Amino acid sequence: MNDTAARTTGHDTPPLTAHSPRRRLGAALAVLLSAMALLFAMSPLAEADSTAGGDVQVAQTLGDWELTVILRRVTGVPGPLHVDVITHTGTSVGRLKLTVVPTGVSTSASAASASGTDVDTAVVTLGSRPGSYPGVLDVTQGGPWELSLSAGKRTATIPFVVSKQTASPAETAVYVGFSGAGVLLLGTVLVGVRARRGWWTLVPAGGMVACLAVAVTGALLSSQLPLPPSQGGQVDATIDGVGDPYAYVGQRTSDYSRPPATLLLSSSTVRAGKVDDLRLTLSDASTGLPVDDVVAHDGALLHLLVIGPSGQLWHLHPVRTSAGEFEVALSLPEAGHYAVSAEFERRGGGVQQLRSATGIDAVSVSGAAARTTSGDAPTRAGTGSQTVAGVRVRLTASSTVAGKAAALTARVGDTATLQPWLGMLGHLIVVGPVSPAAAVGTATQGAPVWAHSHSMGAVSDGDHDTSGTDDTSGMKGMAGMGRMETYSSSASPSSSDMNSMSGLTSVNGDSTADETVAAYGPDISFVYTFPTIGYYRIWIQAERDSTILTIPYLLHVTGTSEKTR
Amino acid sequence: MSGHTSPAGRRSLVAAVVLAAALLTALAIHSLWAPSSGTAQSASDYAPEGAASLTGGTAHDVVILTVSAPVTGTTAVDVRLVPRHGAATSGSSPVVAVSAVLPTAGHAVPDFTAVRASDNRYHVAGLPLMMPGRWEFLVVVDGNGRHDRLVFPLTISR
Ligand SMILES: [Cu+2]
Numbered sequence: 122m123n124d125t126a127a128r129t130t131g132h133d134t135p136p137l138t139a140h141s142p143r144r145r146l147g148a149a150l151a152v153l154l155s156a157m158a159l160l161f162a163m164s165p166l167a168e169a170d171s172t173a174g175g176d177v178q179v180a181q182t183l184g185d186w187e188l189t190v191i192l193r194r195v196t197g198v199p200g201p202l203h204v205d206v207i208t209h210t211g212t213s214v215g216r217l218k219l220t221v222v223p224t225g226v227s228t229s230a231s232a233a234s235a236s237g238t239d240v241d242t243a244v245v246t247l248g249s250r251p252g253s254y255p256g257v258l259d260v261t262q263g264g265p266w267e268l269s270l271s272a273g274k275r276t277a278t279i280p281f282v283v284s285k286q287t288a289s290p291a292e293t294a295v296y297v298g299f300s301g302a303g304v305l306l307l308g309t310v311l312v313g314v315r316a317r318r319g320w321w322t323l324v325p326a327g328g329m330v331a332c333l334a335v336a337v338t339g340a341l342l343s344s345q346l347p348l349p350p351s352q353g354g355q356v357d358a359t360i361d362g363v364g365d366p367y368a369y370v371g372q373r374t375s376d377y378s379r380p381p382a383t384l385l386l387s388s389s390t391v392r393a394g395k396v397d398d399l400r401l402t403l404s405d406a407s408t409g410l411p412v413d414d415v416v417a418h419d420g421a422l423l424h425l426l427v428i429g430p431s432g433q434l435w436h437l438h439p440v441r442t443s444a445g446e447f448e449v450a451l452s453l454p455e456a457g458h459y460a461v462s463a464e465f466e467r468r469g470g471g472v473q474q475l476r477s478a479t480g481i482d483a484v485s486v487s488g489a490a491a492r493t494t495s496g497d498a499p500t501r502a503g504t505g506s507q508t509v510a511g512v513r514v515r516l517t518a519s520s521t522v523a524g525k526a527a528a529l530t531a532r533v534g535d536t537a538t539l540q541p542w543l544g545m546l547g548h549l550i551v552v553g554p555v556s557p558a559a560a561v562g563t564a565t566q567g568a569p570v571w572a573h574s575h576s577m578g579a580v581s582d583g584d585h586d587t588s589g590t591d592d593t594s595g596m597k598g599m600a601g602m603g604r605m606e607t608y609s610s611s612a613s614p615s616s617s618d619m620n621s622m623s624g625l626t627s628v629n630g631d632s633t634a635d636e637t638v639a640a641y642g643p644d645i646s647f648v649y650t651f652p653t654i655g656y657y658r659i660w661i662q663a664e665r666d667s668t669i670l671t672i673p674y675l676l677h678v679t680g681t682s683e684k685t686r
Numbered sequence: 687m688s689g690h691t692s693p694a695g696r697r698s699l700v701a702a703v704v705l706a707a708a709l710l711t712a713l714a715i716h717s718l719w720a721p722s723s724g725t726a727q728s729a730s731d732y733a734p735e736g737a738a739s740l741t742g743g744t745a746h747d748v749v750i751l752t753v754s755a756p757v758t759g760t761t762a763v764d765v766r767l768v769p770r771h772g773a774a775t776s777g778s779s780p781v782v783a784v785s786a787v788l789p790t791a792g793h794a795v796p797d798f799t800a801v802r803a804s805d806n807r808y809h810v811a812g813l814p815l816m817m818p819g820r821w822e823f824l825v826v827v828d829g830n831g832r833h834d835r836l837v838f839p840l841t842i843s844r
Pocket residue numbers: 180421423424425436437438543
């Protein structure tokens with residue numbers, strides 16, 4: 122025993138005393154245990170940075186409902202898909218039928234056997250109180266799916282992808298390598314203790330070294346290897362591709378973008394005062410085929426902006442009815458011209474803002490309750506205070522000079538009870554330059570600039586004390602905020618002002634708070650550089666008390682450093 | 687102590703073990719980095735060698751698309767419809783049209799109306815694929831009160 126144990130350390134080692142094998146066994150076990158501890162410490166890391174999709178938030182204007190549908194992340198298949206339907210003030214009571222349908226294709230006939238069929242249904246009853254109404258559906262497999270929402274004769278379909286937690290080859294190497302090394306370390310110890318000839322230990326020891334080399338190589342490479350393209354986000358999702366994204370990488374390319382699209386309206390004439398379904402067709406600008414690869418962007422598949430003759434703004438989210446077809450129920454109150462634009466993103470990247478070349482003309486019909494609205498379009502340019510839906514709003518602007526970043530800050534109400542809508546605390550729509558006297562729908566139809574900016578909270582502009590937060594809490598609000606970088610590049614009276622930002626944050630790019638969290642504001646800031654001089658119509662949108670407030674202003678953008686108040 | 691093996695022999699043994707370990711490492715890394723390619727696994731019983739076969743479905747049918755030559759050039763395409771249980775199978779057979787699009791490039795090929803080869807099997811003789819890329823094969827099934835449009839994503843690698 123003594124002789125055998127001595128050999129394990131090789132010929133350089135002096136002979137050992139009788140009790141030393143046990144001591145060495147103990148030392149080896151300690152090494153083994155620490156290696157196992159290292160393995161377990163490494164293994165969660167091996168799974169953490171695989172493509173873990175967050176929640177999908179999709180606003181839907183279904184009939185007269187403005188709903189926010191949140192598809193919570195599916196953590197395992199088969200498993201539950203939690204769907205939260207968030208309603209707003211004024212939502213009528215009703216029933217919403219949810220259905221999930223797998224839509225993927227596969228090289229395996231059995232994997233795709235359920236494609237195109239209803240796998241599960243659930244009914245969500247929406248009450249009169251604004252809030253979150255949950256539903257749970259079972260999804261059976263990874264791959265592309267469709268969630269359909271039916272209310273009466275209207276059906277909306279939302280494509281989504283159920284992804285799987287998959288380890289990259291590098292992560293697999295780390296895991297397999299450390300596992301193998303652990304097992305072989307045990308083997309080395311056993312052989313070392315038992316074997317007659319010391320060099321036998323070299324066999325498992327060599328294997329262990331190989332396993333460690335595999336693991337270390339994998340660990341070193343895992344952060345550097347490119348991720349496979351996102352299934353459904355960058356490339357068309359298939360069942361096989363979701364099951365093993367690394368096997369279906371195909372050609373490496375950095376550009377997955379697709380051609381622009383064209384926007385067609387089903388009808389450019391509607392009846393004023395009546396509810397009419399407006400159908401929008403998106404077609405590929407290269408092939409003319411339906412654009413059926415719209416992905417959720419800024420909390421909706423499609424954002425539709427309609428601007429009316431008296432300056433009304435509708436920000437709606439038409440529902441997808443089939444490939445490239447969207448539909449929204451519109452009730453245009455008065456006769457006149459309405460300008461229309463749509464924002465969406467195609468698979469492969471690139472947000473598009475399309476303006477309808479025609480817009481919509483609403484005509485008076487007998488019997489319809491057509492009316493002329495007023496007050497939505499400010500006739501006097503400038504910032505200042507106004508009351509919208511009982512909420513006091515005060516707008517201040519650092520300056521409104523063409524070509525210079527203007528910091529616009531709106532104080533909406535007096536309490537920090539704003540809710541994020543579409544993942545943002547505030548939305549700013551800018552259209553201009555326009556003639557301030559002209560009918561707004563007609564003027565905005567021909568306006569050169571249509572812009573849509575977002576606010577994730579308050580940013581100090583130097584003139585306006587945004588909040589009482591000290592520097593450290595301001596910095597906390599900034600943590601992990603990739604989006605805030607847009608501010609740092611454009612808003613810069615002084616760099617110390619950056620510290621007073623606070624607002625909606627997204628840690629590690631994960632999902633931000635949804636509308637059920639009413640804890641933000643009351644200040645929301647936007648930084649926008651007006652490209653040219655002239656009068657601009659702007660609308661600020663924010664959510665408070667589950668009501669989406671739309672606050673119109675008319676701003677005069679000058680060419681000199683002179684301020685417009 | 688050193689009675690069994692000479693130091694030189696032991697050194698060569700160490701070298702051999704190290705070499706084996708290195709080879710094992712290389713093999714492991716290679717096998718992990720080059721997973722089996724996912725093409726040409728036939729889901730159809732009559733697919734020719736090298737063909738890519740994809741299964742998808744609608745509420746009415748399981749639809750099996752077989753692309754005979756999934757490479758740049760002209761390929762035959764077969765579509766097989768397997769009616770689902772409960773779906774009406776009576777009436778005239780539907781019209782099946784096949785097309786292909788390379789969305790990133792904005793290329794499309796014309797619509798080919800598939801010729802009914804036998805019961806539930808439809809054939810297109812020559813569908814041109816201009817270049818490699820992530821293609822979408824579009825199958826439209828029309829008739830018997832249905833209008834189904836199916837997209838089969840398929841990578842043409844060369
Ligand atoms: Cu929107």
